[in-house]
Amino acid sequence: MVDNSNPPDEQPAESVSNQTPDDDVVTRRPITSTWQQMKTAEDWWAIWCALVVFVIALSAVWVVIPAGFEKHLERENYYENQPELKLTSPLKPWLGKPGGWKQNPIDAFYVAATDDSPAKSTYVGILGAFIAIGVLFFIAMKLRGENAIGFIIAFPVVFLLATLAYVLAGQSVINAYNLEYALWALLVGLLVSNTLGTPQWLKPAVLTEFYIKTGLVLMGASVLMGRLVELGIPGIGVAWVVTPIVLISTYAFGQKVLKMQSRSLNMVISADMSVCGVSAAIATAASCKAKKEELSLAIGLSLSFTVVMMIIMPMVIKTLGLSPEVGGAWLGGTIDATGAVAVAGETLGKEAGEVAVTIKMIQNILIGVTSFFVAVYWVARVEKDPTGPSPGIGEIWYRFPKFVLGFIAASVVFSLIHGSMIGGDLIVDAMVGGSTKTIRGWLFCLAFVCIGLDTNFKQLLPFFRTGKPLALYVCGQTLNLVLTLAMAYLMFEVMFPVTAE
Numbered sequence: 001m002v003d004n005s006n007p008p009d010e011q012p013a014e015s016v017s018n019q020t021p022d023d024d025v026v027t028r029r030p031i032t033s034t035w036q037q038m039k040t041a042e043d044w045w046a047i048w049c050a051l052v053v054f055v056i057a058l059s060a061v062w063v064v065i066p067a068g069f070e071k072h073l074e075r076e077n078y079y080e081n082q083p084e085l086k087l088t089s090p091l092k093p094w095l096g097k098p099g100g101w102k103q104n105p106i107d108a109f110y111v112a113a114t115d116d117s118p119a120k121s122t123y124v125g126i127l128g129a130f131i132a133i134g135v136l137f138f139i140a141m142k143l144r145g146e147n148a149i150g151f152i153i154a155f156p157v158v159f160l161l162a163t164l165a166y167v168l169a170g171q172s173v174i175n176a177y178n179l180e181y182a183l184w185a186l187l188v189g190l191l192v193s194n195t196l197g198t199p200q201w202l203k204p205a206v207l208t209e210f211y212i213k214t215g216l217v218l219m220g221a222s223v224l225m226g227r228l229v230e231l232g233i234p235g236i237g238v239a240w241v242v243t244p245i246v247l248i249s250t251y252a253f254g255q256k257v258l259k260m261q262s263r264s265l266n267m268v269i270s271a272d273m274s275v276c277g278v279s280a281a282i283a284t285a286a287s288c289k290a291k292k293e294e295l296s297l298a299i300g301l302s303l304s305f306t307v308v309m310m311i312i313m314p315m316v317i318k319t320l321g322l323s324p325e326v327g328g329a330w331l332g333g334t335i336d337a338t339g340a341v342a343v344a345g346e347t348l349g350k351e352a353g354e355v356a357v358t359i360k361m362i363q364n365i366l367i368g369v370t371s372f373f374v375a376v377y378w379v380a381r382v383e384k385d386p387t388g389p390s391p392g393i394g395e396i397w398y399r400f401p402k403f404v405l406g407f408i409a410a411s412v413v414f415s416l417i418h419g420s421m422i423g424g425d426l427i428v429d430a431m432v433g434g435s436t437k438t439i440r441g442w443l444f445c446l447a448f449v450c451i452g453l454d455t456n457f458k459q460l461l462p463f464f465r466t467g468k469p470l471a472l473y474v475c476g477q478t479l480n481l482v483l484t485l486a487m488a489y490l491m492f493e494v495m496f497p498v499t500a501e
Helices: 034-040 042-062 069-073 105-109 123-144 148-169 172-176 181-193 200-205 208-219 226-256 263-276 278-288 292-320 324-334 338-346 350-364 366-382 393-399 403-420 424-453 457-464 468-495
Strands: none
Touching (some): 042 208, 042 424, 123 148, 123 424, 148 200, 181 424, 226 350, 226 366, 226 403, 226 468, 263 366, 292 324, 292 424, 292 468, 324 468
């Protein structure tokens, strides 16, 4: 736990690396074999749970593929004319979330009729998501030898809090200001933990890392390698050149200038801000053994600045008169959350929105790369004992967050299906849009609720006592904004200008 008598960023550096078994850390070095870990460890079970979802989701789409589907798509004019042929997952009506509302929150559970679809309630989809996630994680907890009964008792309450967060985010005024569910989920959890307190019987369902790791593996199906081709070298320049420069510079600034003694806090904030927000923070926290309080602080900073940036940046882009390509690339390379990038990009038009989301997707690929190199650096430099033997590759392997392998595997497999198989794009889109995206959203929402339930303001106050974490984020994000804008202009206006047709 955090020692409130000394701010974490003022504790001796060795206190971060030499943690006792009682320390509340995101991950610890396993003491069993890799094979045993594959049967019990949370990282591996995040992969197995996601694999089950993928198999069911893909199979559901596969069985509704109409006869002659491939022959129809082989027509030369299909992708040119886009005929009325599309796939819809049969799971889509059974998986959903609360909708929007204006004055009565009950309306969130009822979708009015439109020209394209009849009126329907969202109860069935919400209940379907509750059952699917509950059963999946109950089985996982049972097979891992964890408290499965305690989980199934507490899970309905955690899911109810996540539902409340979705409902709050769906209010028309709140939605207009782009205050997304992640922020509300975190606030709902914080409200409970800092007033009533999180009861012990609820803890078996407070599985922050398990939820979000599984969600990240599912996200791999949406991070397609084909995105690299869409923007080519300009996209890679913005997403892959600036990001490591900002990450390394921010971390060095925190250590050399701000003198932050908690290296793990410094690294998690740097990765969160420079790579892609919460997803990178979770993966990096596992690599550097960050404490949960440090992870909560980094995520809180990320969400707060995301809300501000997604509102202000489009206005700045319009004022500066930037092109859709430069403006979209600037948004995609700096705003942390993918959803926030999409919303902010759409305010600038379809073209800017597509560029912004594509840049963010290319940047998301760096999650695995970042977590790997952080694990290597932490083992080889931060935790190296000058008087002891040098750590081997085994230590890096044990430290590396294994769920990232699932993320990478999902990205590769579904990229191949999407790009190499006839109609693969329609199949993957139907699978993601009809099921995995919804499940992923619920898992992220549950994770944010759990972060709030696991966080107490008294534990966070020492982090803010010196103001160094906030200064680190502000300075790092400022550097990120300047370099990303410069690279976006260089790529899209100077080196690879877009010519009007």
